[in-house]
Amino acid sequence: MSNTYFPKIDKIEYEGPDSDNLMAFSYYDENRKIAGKTMKEHLRFAVAYWHTFFNENGDPFGPGTIEYPWHKSSDPMENAKHRVDAAFEFITKLGVPYYCFHDRDIAPEGSSVSESEKNLHEIVKLLKAQQEETGVKLLWGTANVFSHPRYMNGASTNPDFDVVCQAGAQVKAALDATVELGGANYVFWGGREGYMHLFNTRMRRELDHMGTFLRAARDYGRKIGFEGNFLIEPKPMEPTKQQYDFDSATVIGFLREQDLLDDFKLNVEANHATLASHSFAHDLTVAAENGLLGSIDANRGDNQNGWDTDYFPTDLYDAAEAMIVVLENGGIAPGGLNFDAKIRRNSTDLEDLFHAHIGGIDTFARGLIMADSIINDPLYKELRDDRYASFDSGKGKEYENGSVTLENLRDLAEEKGEPAKRSGKQELLENLFNRHIR
Incomplete structure (x- = not known):
């Protein structure tokens, strides 16, 4: 593990609520036992590779505001290698046990399917070496089949079979990478699996195509030895006007209809629940009471903003309500709490990445303490x-x-x-x- 990118920051430790050290945990004591398990076992925190090491604070109205020192080369593969070093330095100093990635976060797309696979395989070797050295594990992997222009009309639901083939190639490679890295889960986030207008859409056909695609991915994953959960992440809108994975209830209905309940669970995100006009706890409860709560993306939205702001979680009520659901569910393993969250556009120092994660970790640790106390109140x-x-x-x-x-x-x-x-x-x-x- 390098000490190149955050040399002034030491390992973040628990110092308790009376500490005035802002680079320490006030509530997250990973060894503290609550309801028979340690905080580390309950919360299973993960760092999101994309927001933390790849997103440079750009938004729809302007380019990024932060310059990452691991993005100095004109060669995308060199930057990808530096990103691996930065990521594991950060994760180990933060002291969380897991990370998550999209395929294109860790390795750049090539000019062909074969070149993209070669790039991914090369970076996976580096990630695996870092995992073995540090003990950090992969919570889940996924494929970014929504950013490239070819996916403007969706991936598995695209009306063009050639595009579906491209999506299949990407998901196969991402599954290979996830298995190679010992990932506990694999996530499908259908960023454009929906429609913009009904006049040019055959909804029934697209839904069946999505089911066919998911079955093919499941079958391949099981064939290569993936034993974890496949997860669907509900989201109601943005960028597609009407998402087929609108909320927990919609996804569960789809999985039941497509006979996928035995292999698939849900990865519920706080900000997506609020965009669907639900509370975070509501979508968690719908998943949990159907036996399908698999993992959680821990973030929050802005009540004055109708888009996916992905702020770091700081709301104690949200965290406590969520942890009540998790505790009453008996936990979320092999899932966890992934910080699918980004620092604000005007946060431009590298240390802001630590402050954001420390705050989110303490919020959920405090929420866990509150949840256990509430549940045990007669x-x-x-x-x-x-x-x-x-x-x-x-x-x-x-x-x-x-x-x-x-x-x-x-x-x-x-x-x-x-x-x-x-x-x-x-x-x-x-x-x-x-x-x-x-």
Whole structure:
């Protein structure tokens, strides 16, 4: 591991909430046990290769504002090699166990399929050597089949079969790389899997093509020894007007229809949930209650901005609500919390990358502490259980078991008369939540 790009920054350590060291964790003590597991085991943090080492703070209105010292060469492959050194120096100093990548983040596209594969294979060898030296692991890999102009009408849903072939070549190579690097999961993010206008779209055909593509990828992955989860990442819009993977519920319906539930789960992102007009916890809950919560992209959006801002998470309420879902789900392994987040456009110092990740890590560590405290508060469980007590016995229990007819319901309504009002205790629950801020 090099000490070239962040020489003034030492390993980030836990120093507790009373420390005034801004280059230390205040709440993330990786060895602290909560609900039978360490924080490190619960949270399984990962650094996103694309935002952290490749994105130079550009946006739709202007070019990048940060100059990375690992991007000094005119040769894209040389830059890719320097990026590997910078990435592992950063990840090991931050002290997180995982990273994630798109194929084009780690290696540049070549002038042909073969050249692209050669570039990727060369960088994978370097990544593997760094993993062996540092102990850092790959949480998941994926293919960027949305940025290149050929994918302007989608990848697996593209109406041109030649484009589908190109996407297949990319996904095959990305799966090869993920398996070579011991990746625990493989993600499909359908950045343009949707449509811009119905007048030129055959929706049913495109959805079936996407199912066919995913089955082919699954079959190939299993053939080469991939044993982890395949993950679909829901997103409602941007850049495509109407995404086929709109939200957790939509993706689950698609997976069920295409008979893919045995191999696929969901990678839920906070900012994508809010773009779908849901809360982060809502989309996590939909996935979890269907047994399909696979992994999490930890970031947040801007309530005044209708696009995917990918800010680092700092909202304790969001983090605590998310961790309640994770704890009640029994965890997210072999998934984790990937910081699919970027520093702001006016953050131009390399140390800002550390401040951003430290803040996100502490936010979720604090959220985990709060979530465990809330779950173990007897009043929390009591208030929720009491709301459904009428279904725990008698005719309510029979109804849940499917043995009460519509006629029975009518007769019971006549017999029982107007129901008494039962408070949802919303304000009490919100106050209870606040009491557990630590």
